[in-house]
Amino acid sequence: MAERHGSLVSFRPDIRVVDCTLRDGGLVNNFRFTDEFVKDLYLANIKAGVDYMEFGYKASKEIFNPDSFGKWKFCDEKDIRAIVGDNKTDMKISVMADVGRTDFKKDIVPRKDSVIDMIRVATYINTIPAAIEMIEDAKQKGYEVTVNIMAVSKVSDAELVSGLELLAQSSVDVIYLVDSFGVFYPEQVEKLVNQYMEVANKYGKKIGIHAHNNQQLAFANTIEAISRGASYLDATVSGLGRGAGNCYMESLLSFLRNPKYNKIAIFNFVEKHILALKEEGNKWGFDIPYLLTGILNSHPSTAIQFIKDGRSDYSIFYQELIDNVL
Amino acid sequence: MAERHGSLVSFRPDIRVVDCTLRDGGLVNNFRFTDEFVKDLYLANIKAGVDYMEFGYKASKEIFNPDSFGKWKFCDEKDIRAIVGDNKTDMKISVMADVGRTDFKKDIVPRKDSVIDMIRVATYINTIPAAIEMIEDAKQKGYEVTVNIMAVSKVSDAELVSGLELLAQSSVDVIYLVDSFGVFYPEQVEKLVNQYMEVANKYGKKIGIHAHNNQQLAFANTIEAISRGASYLDATVSGLGRGAGNCYMESLLSFLRNPKYNKIAIFNFVEKHILALKEEGNKWGFDIPYLLTGILNSHPSTAIQFIKDGRSDYSIFYQELIDNVL
Numbered sequence: 001m002a003e004r005h006g007s008l009v010s011f012r013p014d015i016r017v018v019d020c021t022l023r024d025g026g027l028v029n030n031f032r033f034t035d036e037f038v039k040d041l042y043l044a045n046i047k048a049g050v051d052y053m054e055f056g057y058k059a060s061k062e063i064f065n066p067d068s069f070g071k072w073k074f075c076d077e078k079d080i081r082a083i084v085g086d087n088k089t090d091m092k093i094s095v096m097a098d099v100g101r102t103d104f105k106k107d108i109v110p111r112k113d114s115v116i117d118m119i120r121v122a123t124y125i126n127t128i129p130a131a132i133e134m135i136e137d138a139k140q141k142g143y144e145v146t147v148n149i150m151a152v153s154k155v156s157d158a159e160l161v162s163g164l165e166l167l168a169q170s171s172v173d174v175i176y177l178v179d180s181f182g183v184f185y186p187e188q189v190e191k192l193v194n195q196y197m198e199v200a201n202k203y204g205k206k207i208g209i210h211a212h213n214n215q216q217l218a219f220a221n222t223i224e225a226i227s228r229g230a231s232y233l234d235a236t237v238s239g240l241g242r243g244a245g246n247c248y249m250e251s252l253l254s255f256l257r258n259p260k261y262n263k264i265a266i267f268n269f270v271e272k273h274i275l276a277l278k279e280e281g282n283k284w285g286f287d288i289p290y291l292l293t294g295i296l297n298s299h300p301s302t303a304i305q306f307i308k309d310g311r312s313d314y315s316i317f318y319q320e321l322i323d324n325v326l
Numbered sequence: 327m328a329e330r331h332g333s334l335v336s337f338r339p340d341i342r343v344v345d346c347t348l349r350d351g352g353l354v355n356n357f358r359f360t361d362e363f364v365k366d367l368y369l370a371n372i373k374a375g376v377d378y379m380e381f382g383y384k385a386s387k388e389i390f391n392p393d394s395f396g397k398w399k400f401c402d403e404k405d406i407r408a409i410v411g412d413n414k415t416d417m418k419i420s421v422m423a424d425v426g427r428t429d430f431k432k433d434i435v436p437r438k439d440s441v442i443d444m445i446r447v448a449t450y451i452n453t454i455p456a457a458i459e460m461i462e463d464a465k466q467k468g469y470e471v472t473v474n475i476m477a478v479s480k481v482s483d484a485e486l487v488s489g490l491e492l493l494a495q496s497s498v499d500v501i502y503l504v505d506s507f508g509v510f511y512p513e514q515v516e517k518l519v520n521q522y523m524e525v526a527n528k529y530g531k532k533i534g535i536h537a538h539n540n541q542q543l544a545f546a547n548t549i550e551a552i553s554r555g556a557s558y559l560d561a562t563v564s565g566l567g568r569g570a571g572n573c574y575m576e577s578l579l580s581f582l583r584n585p586k587y588n589k590i591a592i593f594n595f596v597e598k599h600i601l602a603l604k605e606e607g608n609k610w611g612f613d614i615p616y617l618l619t620g621i622l623n624s625h626p627s628t629a630i631q632f633i634k635d636g637r638s639d640y641s642i643f644y645q646e647l648i649d650n651v652l
Binding site: 004186187213216218220223224227250254255267268275288291295312313314318 | 542593
């Protein structure tokens, strides 16, 4: 058994905190954040010492109708610059690009012409070759590049071994362990991060963690991953994100010991913006339906619908899930 | 480093699930549960395979005015029997007795005359001799007996070593690790359970875990404790309990693999009773103020007041805590 990395008193200088509030949170409100929300989040993240702020997706306007989504689904250069100018700060900017849903050759411009610092490629196990094409394109354009292997709880051990090996041989900088469906217990995260770290160390890559809160384990799984060597840590303010949401930024910054991190600005942002978002009827966060899709290793969409429909017949829902999922 | 006990696929026959919904949840509504609530919970717990149901406290009526609390603060024999009759079921019944707040010589009758099976003594580190007096009294009267060392996050290592040794030499059956203030990370629970288990194994005792959800770690800490050998597991329906609440029974039963456990009855209970309890304005569960008292190793009372006052100035509250607590 590998020992834990770091201690609960010291800090690891390799840690990077990535705020995904707009990107994963955009899945809650179709990316319709006000400019004030985005600007205040940007300023709060800078004050908080967050290392990367993700503004949203680089989605294809051929596939997704811009009228149906807020602008952070597309992250046009001009829209980011309207918030950050030339971003003359220590915080870097990232966007996510889904395999098959991004016109990356056109929409991702050379880094020297962009305010974006990092491209995060999101792939399923069966699209890794396409992901690698995007990784090499972004790397060649001068970006830092990460890759998320999504829904890894659905991937066989043998496939994961091959996929990790392929990605580690690419130019990618960071490989993310992603618990898309909120399935994993910390004990499993321990094993998976150990496995990811072994490949990462062989090829000089870093490992990231992106957790979901279906079982109220997003924070627990994130700190377990840290303890096993993961260094890129995704979190969102108040866990804002699809379904059960993500690891709370408030919790993560409370856990990290590097004095550069300061949670006060995040609290003030919550008071000003997150409470209002909830009052407007946006729903996210741990609840029984998400627990059920989590333990059944199932996409949260059915649970999101259950809650949207105002249902509370949990037992019936559980039987529906078993009938349709297992 | 000790290996994990059990696997994620098999089950451990030594596991006992203890439902504390009435007892810890009573701290939310002053123990004013309707008889229908209590009766339905009793029936749900039986169907769910719960091993022990805790009905409340055996509080002294000399100290606490019965007019100010619901009856489960006192757990009179006749009140329990009004719900369970002679409890001719496989589920056992427990009550909690606080050191210094229970007329145990009078109010705890011989087990042969009682429907109660287990007395749970709650003590601070500095009242362990008084706790042992209560333990021996209850044991002599024929009960199973457990002891909670509360607020152990405030206890020095040396004191804890002495306290554990003293308790392990008593007649107590189970010693509980209690994270009263929701301070601990799973990494700390690992170390503490290992320490408790070492003493327990020496004297043939068992170890229990009672977690609080200040950092959204109640479930994570409970399964970490299981994995390190704890076998008595406290949980409450929907985490109902003081402040940030407890480990969700729904999550715990979903985790355990013993086919005797069945979470369906608990879901139906939530639908019928817990949603109503929330709508009536009872407040519990994870929120930023509890995170703050948790990370500062502080009693949740200030956070409970903050929420009761309808405040949302988290940063100010945090400064108040630092001024008054550290």
